[in-house]
Amino acid sequence: MRIFILLLLGSFFSFSCNQKKEKNNNSKSIVVNGDTILKIKPEKTINTYEPVDVSPMDMSYFPADYPKLKMDQPTMNPPIARVVYSRPHLQGRKIFHDVLKYGEPWRLGANESTELDFYRDVTIQNKKIKAGRYILYAIPEQDKWTIVLNSNIDSWGLHPDPSKDIARFIVSPTKISSSIEYFTMIFQQTTTGADLLIVWDNIEVKLPIVF
Amino acid sequence: MKKAITLITVFQLFFFCLLAQSPLPSVDKSPMDMSYYPDKYPVLKIQNKITEPLAGRIVYSRPQKAGRVIFGGLVKYGEVWRFGANEATEIEFYKNVHIGGKKLNKGRHTIYALVNENSWTIIINKETDTWGSFKYDSKKDVLRTTVPVQKMDTIVESLAMVFEKSTTGCNLIIAWDNVKVSVPFTF
Numbered sequence: 001m002r003i004f005i006l007l008l009l010g011s012f013f014s015f016s017c018n019q020k021k022e023k024n025n026n027s028k029s030i031v032v033n034g035d036t037i038l039k040i041k042p043e044k045t046i047n048t049y050e051p052v053d054v055s056p057m058d059m060s061y062f063p064a065d066y067p068k069l070k071m072d073q074p075t076m077n078p079p080i081a082r083v084v085y086s087r088p089h090l091q092g093r094k095i096f097h098d099v100l101k102y103g104e105p106w107r108l109g110a111n112e113s114t115e116l117d118f119y120r121d122v123t124i125q126n127k128k129i130k131a132g133r134y135i136l137y138a139i140p141e142q143d144k145w146t147i148v149l150n151s152n153i154d155s156w157g158l159h160p161d162p163s164k165d166i167a168r169f170i171v172s173p174t175k176i177s178s179s180i181e182y183f184t185m186i187f188q189q190t191t192t193g194a195d196l197l198i199v200w201d202n203i204e205v206k207l208p209i210v211f
Numbered sequence: 212m213k214k215a216i217t218l219i220t221v222f223q224l225f226f227f228c229l230l231a232q233s234p235l236p237s238v239d240k241s242p243m244d245m246s247y248y249p250d251k252y253p254v255l256k257i258q259n260k261i262t263e264p265l266a267g268r269i270v271y272s273r274p275q276k277a278g279r280v281i282f283g284g285l286v287k288y289g290e291v292w293r294f295g296a297n298e299a300t301e302i303e304f305y306k307n308v309h310i311g312g313k314k315l316n317k318g319r320h321t322i323y324a325l326v327n328e329n330s331w332t333i334i335i336n337k338e339t340d341t342w343g344s345f346k347y348d349s350k351k352d353v354l355r356t357t358v359p360v361q362k363m364d365t366i367v368e369s370l371a372m373v374f375e376k377s378t379t380g381c382n383l384i385i386a387w388d389n390v391k392v393s394v395p396f397t398f
Contacts, residue, residue, distance in 0.1 A: 067299065071341060071345055155257050184235045
């Protein structure tokens with residue numbers, strides 16, 4: 001029993017140490033531990049040129065952090081993929097059904113349509129997808145999400161036009177134990193390519209991309 | 212004892228899972244934004260209100276003044292400034308354009324500025340998908356053009372970029388702190 005308690009304590013210590021490390025890594029940013037509400041000071045006067053968006057835009061590459069990697073290795077191969085999306089936040093709401101409704105198309109972001117660039121041909125669920133630029137939207141349901149690749153680029157996220165769909169993919173959502181405040185998309189390496197990870201609140205969805 | 216060891220293993224696995232969960236990216240302090248020419252093109256597109264074809268777009272991050280002196284302070288005179296924050300600012304044209312009498316081919320480029328008190332040299336570079344201007348390489352410049360600085364009475368807190376219509380094409384307006392610059396593109 002004593003050993004048990006010791007090991008238990010050990011686990012706790014190793015956990016808290018790691019937590020500290022993570023916090024230190026993030027110390028440059030206001031956001032601690034990845035996902036508390038950002039404290040951008042509201043502008044005192046209205047920005048007459050371009051007000052700052054409530055849902056800020058962001059960009060993720062595969063390989064992850066490609067632009068930073070390229071700084072150190074200017075000759076490295078081009079990236080594989082990039083997603084440009086805006087990040088709505090929960091602000092006390094639940095993803096289902098305060099923000100999204102089952103069966104209704106969702107822009108997978110906010111503001112401008114979410115844009116997915118492939119720098120080379122890829123395969124998703126056995127469908128060949130040509131290199132180029134697409135927009136993404138989703139139709140979330142309780143036990144499956146339809147992820148749609150559409151050609152209506154440079155458009156606003158509302159009212160996607162299904163006549164311009166390129167391909168539709170069915171994926172399974174998983175429940176995660178924590179709640180993620182800001183809508184998040186990243187690429188994660190797999191043995192056959194990368195998953196596009198789509199996370200918000202307690203839902204995680206993976207779109208597997210093969211290349 | 213066996214039970215205890217199993218419990219410990221489960222416990223440690225649980226913590227390992229917590230740690231192994233890849234950290235999701237936090238929200239950037241300088242949020243990214245996007246401006247099109249024609250202005251608000253994506254909104255016009257879904258409203259069927261497009262009156263002229265898509266010409267250009269800029270994707271940039273928006274640092275805040277946060278009480279600092281920006282030009283001549285945070286951004287040193289005579290140095291190449293990243294023209295934003297985080298990922299290098301990307302300017303894309305959907306057709307060939309001219310800037311300062313020089314031709315710029317359609318496609319994606321990065322954009323930087325060599326900032327002085329009364330003028331900025333706008334630099335268009337071909338190294339895309341990179342970060343900031345830390346490894347800026349003038350050998351990869353596509354073109355440079357110099358534009359005058361306009362001083363404003365008001366303060367713009369967050370760096371702002373927007374395209375406006377001109378008689379010969381469009382101007383890219385850049386405003387931050389009490390400084391405004393207009394870069395003319397013709398097409």
